[in-house]
Amino acid sequence: MASRVDAAVICEACGLRRSLSPRFALEIDAFALSPGEKVAIVGTNGAGKTTLLRVLAGLDAPTAAERFRVPSAGTLGFLRQQPYLFRGSVTRNLSYPLGVRRTPAAEVGRRVTETLELLDLIPLAGASVDRLSGGEQKRVALGRVLIARPAVLFLDEPDAHLDVHSLEVITRVLETSTATILLTTHDLRFAHRIGDRLVHLRDGRVVPGLPANVLPGRVEGERFVSRRGLGVRLGDAPPAGLAKIAIDPHSLVLSVEPLASSMLNQLRGRVTAVREQGAGVWLEIQCGEALTAIVSRDSYERLGLNLGREVYVSFKATAVEVL
Amino acid sequence: MGFILQSLVDALGLIIHGDRDLLVAIATTLRVSVASTAIAAALSLPLALLLALREFRGKRVVLLLLRTALAFPTVAIGLLVYTFLTRNGPLGPLHLLFTRTAIVIGQVLLIVPLITALAHAALQHRARTVHEEATLLGASRLAAAWKALGEMRLGILTALLTGFGRVISEVGVALILGGNIRGLTRTLTTAITLETSQGDFPRAFALAIVLLTMVLLINLVLLPEARRGQSR
Numbered sequence: 150m151a152s153r154v155d156a157a158v159i160c161e162a163c164g165l166r167r168s169l170s171p172r173f174a175l176e177i178d179a180f181a182l183s184p185g186e187k188v189a190i191v192g193t194n195g196a197g198k199t200t201l202l203r204v205l206a207g208l209d210a211p212t213a214a215e216r217f218r219v220p221s222a223g224t225l226g227f228l229r230q231q232p233y234l235f236r237g238s239v240t241r242n243l244s245y246p247l248g249v250r251r252t253p254a255a256e257v258g259r260r261v262t263e264t265l266e267l268l269d270l271i272p273l274a275g276a277s278v279d280r281l282s283g284g285e286q287k288r289v290a291l292g293r294v295l296i297a298r299p300a301v302l303f304l305d306e307p308d309a310h311l312d313v314h315s316l317e318v319i320t321r322v323l324e325t326s327t328a329t330i331l332l333t334t335h336d337l338r339f340a341h342r343i344g345d346r347l348v349h350l351r352d353g354r355v356v357p358g359l360p361a362n363v364l365p366g367r368v369e370g371e372r373f374v375s376r377r378g379l380g381v382r383l384g385d386a387p388p389a390g391l392a393k394i395a396i397d398p399h400s401l402v403l404s405v406e407p408l409a410s411s412m413l414n415q416l417r418g419r420v421t422a423v424r425e426q427g428a429g430v431w432l433e434i435q436c437g438e439a440l441t442a443i444v445s446r447d448s449y450e451r452l453g454l455n456l457g458r459e460v461y462v463s464f465k466a467t468a469v470e471v472l
Numbered sequence: 473m474g475f476i477l478q479s480l481v482d483a484l485g486l487i488i489h490g491d492r493d494l495l496v497a498i499a500t501t502l503r504v505s506v507a508s509t510a511i512a513a514a515l516s517l518p519l520a521l522l523l524a525l526r527e528f529r530g531k532r533v534v535l536l537l538l539r540t541a542l543a544f545p546t547v548a549i550g551l552l553v554y555t556f557l558t559r560n561g562p563l564g565p566l567h568l569l570f571t572r573t574a575i576v577i578g579q580v581l582l583i584v585p586l587i588t589a590l591a592h593a594a595l596q597h598r599a600r601t602v603h604e605e606a607t608l609l610g611a612s613r614l615a616a617a618w619k620a621l622g623e624m625r626l627g628i629l630t631a632l633l634t635g636f637g638r639v640i641s642e643v644g645v646a647l648i649l650g651g652n653i654r655g656l657t658r659t660l661t662t663a664i665t666l667e668t669s670q671g672d673f674p675r676a677f678a679l680a681i682v683l684l685t686m687v688l689l690i691n692l693v694l695l696p697e698a699r700r701g702q703s704r
Contacts, residue, residue, distance in 0.1 A: 225608075226608075232605065233605045235623060236622075249612070293609060294608075297610055
């Protein structure tokens with residue numbers, strides 16, 4: 150979580166609160182988006198990702214805020230989670246933002262062609278948007294945002310419900326974009342590919358750490374070796390070379406004795422941090438790399454997983470996701 | 473059956489022979505109905521957009537009043553406007569009573585609630601989404617509102633056609649405020665009333681058939697165009 154709050158930011162929020170119901174409120178202590186950054190807000194459904202994005206975009210007003218700034222007028226392109234495409238063809242949709250800006254016709258034609266190519270929509274240029282698949286519609290919606298060349302992009306789950314090709318196209322476009330990007334997603338792989346910084350949102354609050362153990366390193370056959378030399382068995386054999394892996398903290402099984410099980414990965418480590426969070430307890434285990442495991446309060450007390458306790462961390466090879 | 477057939481033959485005869493009274497009544501009917509609908513649309517659509525796009529105190533009361541106004545009797549509106557336009561009324565010096573303008577004023581009051589309520593019903597589910605999407609894409613608020621109307625054009629056109637159907641077929645306002653003056657304020661409906669009171673039922677029925685045919689043709693021309701591309 151960044152706590153930078155200064156003049157050279159695209160948007161910022163300090164002490165921000167937005168109440169949506171008696172049971173849910175977004176509460177952000179400090180957040181800032183700097184020019185050129187690509188930030189991914191990750192979290193499960195209902196964590197408050199869309200609410201935060203809309204408030205930071207200025208679409209919804211905060212209930213209270215100590216300090217609050219939205220992107221400058223005319224600089225923001227916003228992709229809604231469920232974009233509404235206007236009646237008519239793909240080209241007509243792409244032209245709309247240029248039409249309202251009274252862009253000369255020749256320039257409109259040039260930019261539409263450029264955008265159609267960028268998002269692999271050339272064969273669909275004249276098609277009615279009603280006949281497009283969900284992934285194609287998302288590409289049109291993104292193209293419609295990009296065609297005005299905004300300096301800042303706010304994207305609400307741009308990867309949701311996409312076919313493989315559309316996901317590839319959108320990922321490539323965002324990876325190569327020079328715009329400042331703030332996006333929401335619940336897919337960590339996508340978040341890591343696009344974002345240089347990840348913000349974890351949970352129950353309307355930014356929480357430290359990420360909901361995954363992401364380790365950079367190298368794939369060697371069916372093994373992954375982290376930069377610090379931790380070896381992990383993989384479920385399948387991806388192409389060798391540099392890669393990142395993610396291990397869901399919920400899939401880590403902790404024990405105080407070595408386990409006799411079918412799990413291919415078993416590491417010995419020591420508890421270096423303990424944090425209560427919601428109904429669970431987050432533990433940092435140092436085992437060559439710092440891994441985060443989430444256990445129930447009951448398990449935590451039963452196993453006596455106090456600071457400094459030596460533990461065994463076991464997990465299946467299939468729990469390791471190559472990003 | 474014979475009566476209806478005879479009326480149909482009479483209606484065709486009136487049209488084929490170019491009955492002057494009929495043609496003038498048709499022209500008068502169209503002039504006042506189109507003018508009333510156009511003016512009412514100019515007042516109703518912004519109001520419907522406001523109701524669909526904004527939350528404000530008293531919005532429910534406004535909607536309740538609108539729905540109540542749908543049941544306002546045409547004769548009552550005619551009488552209300554009459555009291556304003558009559559020689560001793562506040563607008564008496566304008567000498568508008570028994571003119572086509574008077575009919576238009578009454579008919580506008582008649583259909584503003586109708587068009588507003590129907591347009592609001594058409595807009596309320598998606599207008600905010602379209603408006604927000606268009607605004608996010610750089611449109612001004614006005615351009616975004618126009619876009620919302622365009623996206624919901626089938627519902628909007630249905631509202632306008634319903635308003636048009638209401639004024640073209642109403643008789644209370646036209647009779648009280650127009651006075652059924654031959655060649656000036658006589659519309660198809662007031663002509664029907666006159667023929668009925670004189671006992672010429674086939675001719676009255678023939679005029680009704682002409683009126684219905686006009687509305688049918690207008691719907692046939694406009695609705696398919698609006699429906700095109702609005703399957704979502």
